[in-house]
Amino acid sequence: MSDTPNITVVAGPPGIGKTTWISQFLSAAGLGYLYPGAGAEAVDRLRIGYRFPQVSVIEEEAALALLSDLPESGRVYIELGFHIDLAMLPLNGLPCRRVAVVPPNLAESEWHSWADEVIIGNNIETPQAGRLPSLWRAPLTGQVFDPPSLDELLIELTGGAYGQVIRLKGIFELPDGQAFYVDFAEGIPGLEYTELKLPRWLEGRPSRLSSLEVVGYDLQQTMIKETLLLTCLSDEILAQYQRQYQEHYGLEGLSETKGAVA
Amino acid sequence: MKLAVMSCIHGNYEALNAVLSDIDAQKAEQIYCLGDLVGYGPDPNAVVEMIRSLAIPTCQGCWDEDIVEGLNACECSYPSQLAEQRGRIAHEWTNDVIHPEVREYLATLPMTLRKDNLCFVHGSPNSQHEYLLPSMDGFAVLERLLSADADVLFCGHTHVPYDRRLEDAALSVKVGAADNGEPLQQLQVPLKRIVNAGSVGEPRHGRPNATYVIYDTDTTQVTLREVPYDYHKTCEAIIEKGLPPIFAWRLARGVEFAERADDPSHVCER
Amino acid sequence: MKWAILSGIEGNLAAYEAVLKDLRRRQVTELYVLGDVVGLRGASENDNEAVIQRLRFPKTDELVPQVCVGWWEEQCFSLHGVSGMPEAPELMALAGGDGVKALWESVSRASVGWLRSQHFGFHELDCLLIHGSTAGYADELTPETPAIELCDRLIRADANHLFCGRSGRAFECWVTPSRLTSTVTTLDGPQAPKDQGKTPRRVVGVGSVGRIPGQATYTLYSPASNQLSFRTVNYSKAKGFAPV
Numbered sequence: 086m087s088d089t090p091n092i093t094v095v096a097g098p099p100g101i102g103k104t105t106w107i108s109q110f111l112s113a114a115g116l117g118y119l120y121p122g123a124g125a126e127a128v129d130r131l132r133i134g135y136r137f138p139q140v141s142v143i144e145e146e147a148a149l150a151l152l153s154d155l156p157e158s159g160r161v162y163i164e165l166g167f168h169i170d171l172a173m174l175p176l177n178g179l180p181c182r183r184v185a186v187v188p189p190n191l192a193e194s195e196w197h198s199w200a201d202e203v204i205i206g207n208n209i210e211t212p213q214a215g216r217l218p219s220l221w222r223a224p225l226t227g228q229v230f231d232p233p234s235l236d237e238l239l240i241e242l243t244g245g246a247y248g249q250v251i252r253l254k255g256i257f258e259l260p261d262g263q264a265f266y267v268d269f270a271e272g273i274p275g276l277e278y279t280e281l282k283l284p285r286w287l288e289g290r291p292s293r294l295s296s297l298e299v300v301g302y303d304l305q306q307t308m309i310k311e312t313l314l315l316t317c318l319s320d321e322i323l324a325q326y327q328r329q330y331q332e333h334y335g336l337e338g339l340s341e342t343k344g345a346v347a
Numbered sequence: 348m349k350l351a352v353m354s355c356i357h358g359n360y361e362a363l364n365a366v367l368s369d370i371d372a373q374k375a376e377q378i379y380c381l382g383d384l385v386g387y388g389p390d391p392n393a394v395v396e397m398i399r400s401l402a403i404p405t406c407q408g409c410w411d412e413d414i415v416e417g418l419n420a421c422e423c424s425y426p427s428q429l430a431e432q433r434g435r436i437a438h439e440w441t442n443d444v445i446h447p448e449v450r451e452y453l454a455t456l457p458m459t460l461r462k463d464n465l466c467f468v469h470g471s472p473n474s475q476h477e478y479l480l481p482s483m484d485g486f487a488v489l490e491r492l493l494s495a496d497a498d499v500l501f502c503g504h505t506h507v508p509y510d511r512r513l514e515d516a517a518l519s520v521k522v523g524a525a526d527n528g529e530p531l532q533q534l535q536v537p538l539k540r541i542v543n544a545g546s547v548g549e550p551r552h553g554r555p556n557a558t559y560v561i562y563d564t565d566t567t568q569v570t571l572r573e574v575p576y577d578y579h580k581t582c583e584a585i586i587e588k589g590l591p592p593i594f595a596w597r598l599a600r601g602v603e604f605a606e607r608a609d610d611p612s613h614v615c616e617r
Numbered sequence: 618m619k620w621a622i623l624s625g626i627e628g629n630l631a632a633y634e635a636v637l638k639d640l641r642r643r644q645v646t647e648l649y650v651l652g653d654v655v656g657l658r659g660a661s662e663n664d665n666e667a668v669i670q671r672l673r674f675p676k677t678d679e680l681v682p683q684v685c686v687g688w689w690e691e692q693c694f695s696l697h698g699v700s701g702m703p704e705a706p707e708l709m710a711l712a713g714g715d716g717v718k719a720l721w722e723s724v725s726r727a728s729v730g731w732l733r734s735q736h737f738g739f740h741e742l743d744c745l746l747i748h749g750s751t752a753g754y755a756d757e758l759t760p761e762t763p764a765i766e767l768c769d770r771l772i773r774a775d776a777n778h779l780f781c782g783r784s785g786r787a788f789e790c791w792v793t794p795s796r797l798t799s800t801v802t803t804l805d806g807p808q809a810p811k812d813q814g815k816t817p818r819r820v821v822g823v824g825s826v827g828r829i830p831g832q833a834t835y836t837l838y839s840p841a842s843n844q845l846s847f848r849t850v851n852y853s854k855a856k857g858f859a860p861v
Binding site: 481484485486487489490493507508509510511512513514515516517518519520521522523531532533534552558569571573 | 760761763764765766767768769772773788789790791792793794795796797798799800801802803804813814815
């Protein structure tokens with residue numbers, strides 16, 4: 086449709102599949118992605134940036150100016166985290182298409198009233214209106230994790246050892262130089278691990294961004310932080326691993342450029 | 348006569364009490380303990396006092412030895428860096444709270460106990476650190492039984508109980524080509540048995556209940572017993588006394604606190 | 618591929634030279650030395666160092682030996698304070714105070730350092746090549762070792778062929794664990810019985826190069842064809858003469 090707005094705003098509860106829905110459109114050219122209300126280390130921003138290097142991840146400060154002056158062929162997807170008030174979008178009446186992604190068993194909600202289009206997403210529980218969960222984010226840039234320790238910590242976290250977790254997203258760096266995206270939503274069994282197709286980082290601590298986001302109730306933040314630290318590799322052990330992997334893979338060296346598109 | 352064999356109490360006083368009550372109800376006449384009285388759990392002194400007051404014959408476990416010697420567990424038992432850190436914290440905590448007379452008592456415990464054709468060890472006759480998993484090569488297990496000169500070997504250390512029968516074993520040794528000539532040695536063993544007593548205080552079979560075994564010397568019947576108890580009390584004590592709170596969460600789920608028996612073929616060098 | 622497997626040079630330089638000369642005619646592709654390179658069998662007190670130099674710096678047309686440590690090396694490590702035991706009680710029991718002194722004086726600290734950096738054993742294809750066994754360097758396996766122990770050592774080796782040198786004897790011993798029924802019962806109930814019989818596997822004593830004066834024994838093995846043979850090389854014990 087030629088008069089479809091260039092801006093698509095996507096909202097829905099945590100774990101419903103907003104980013105997944107948006108991702109199916111991101112292979113084309115001339116695209117932008119914005120995730121308002123989050124810092125540079127929001128996991129979804131990082132994930133989109135790593136997976137779709139040709140997509141422009143828009144900085145929030147620049148958003149309004151850019152959106153007002155969008156080229157004819159440009160398309161922007163704006164993902165709204167559950168904590169963003171739907172009524173308070175700084176779009177100043179710019180034409181946009183409102184898409185709500187909702188669970189199959191939800192007949193009516195704030196999202197239904199707001200949206201132009203309703204997409205059915207994952208079959209999850211939505212948080213009650215009076216009981217909103219809290220969001221906790223830990224920047225992890227520069228940290229490299231002991232893989233079996235990380236596995237154990239994620240099992241504990243998603244199993245409720247540190248509070249009730251309804252959503253978990255993280256990007257973690259491993260000693261073989263690879264980075265992984267991990268995804269958990271309450272109601273969907275198991276943890277989803279996706280290898281990010283980035284160059285192996287085998288020289289010192291990685292400077293590319295990584296972080297962990299947890300959404301839930303009664304989160305024991307200090308305990309999670311302390312345990313995270315116990316799962317990180319020391320300089321010495323990281324150096325040992327990197328020496329071994331350098332020998333194994335041949336020294337590919339440090340690369341600032343992004344790797345092949347997934 | 349019925350014997351009760353328990354192991355790996357790990358400072359879990361509530362669980363020990365429940366098991367002792369169950370042993371009474373099962374009318375076992377003699378109790379044996381395969382060590383690891385202390386470590387991970389919140390009441391190591393109370394556990395040892397109970398065992399001593401009942402004069403239960405006990406062999407020395409790997410944790411008991413470590414507390415006596417001031418060592419940490421063998422690294423090969425820890426599946427991850429996180430587990431190793433937690434094990435170290437548990438060691439330091441236990442070391443700090445153990446009474447001197449309890450440490451002295453642990454030092455007196457023998458490596459093995461015997462009764463007629465029965466042998467009792469913590470890990471294996473070779474070492475307190477060797478895991479005799481049910482998936483271990485049957486001939487290797489047979490070697491452990493023959494080296495202990497026992498028909499039934501009771502062991503612990505893995506924290507998951509099992510009863511394993513090894514029957515009709517036949518082994519020959521020939522010098523020269525394999526298909527050539529008479530064997531130099533032939534070994535036939537009709538029946539040997541290895542029984543793992545599980546764990547009273549830190550179960551790893553997926554449920555928080557304590558486990559132990561009963562052996563009837565007349566019928567040779569083995570019964571694996573699973574004993575529920577109020578594990579919440581132990582969880583509260585773990586948190587209250589300053590042990591890593593994650594141990595409480597793991598106890599409730601019947602998973603290891605830190606060490607895990609992963610590799611049936613690994614032989615610990617310690 | 619053809620392996621030459623030696624053990625027990627025990628400082629007997631003349632014996633080692635004799636074997637190296639014999640190897641030149643054998644089209645060998647790998648040379649393994651399973652410990653006991655030093656000892657008290659040398660013709661002179663300099664021979665231990667000479668053997669070590671010979672191993673470290675083979676001639677240009679010779680194979681580079683792959684060396685693992687053995688009983689005599691462990692005695693050196695004890696004497697030089699680089700292993701668990703501060704004294705060397707096993708060596709004292711075998712050779713007395715004189716033997717301890719002779720070993721201490723005939724192996725330099727630098728050589729001990731080199732020996733310490735050698736392997737504990739080699740896992741190649743389906744074979745483990747080691748001085749004693751994975752149970753320890755002093756584990757002396759022979760055809761008379763109880764069958765169940767031979768079987769256990771092979772299981773620990775995680776290999777079908779175990780080449781060892783502690784006994785100094787050359788032998789080939791086939792161990793066949795032909796039958797064993799194992800039944801396990803857990804909290805979930807009894808599991809189906811399993812038959813755990815296995816195909817024959819082998820323990821090979823590779824002989825000794827230096828233990829018997831005038832007679833060096835070693836082993837040749839071709840992994841592809843599974844051909845195994847023992848070679849005995851006679852040589853003159855006279856110092857300074859080239860081997861016969």
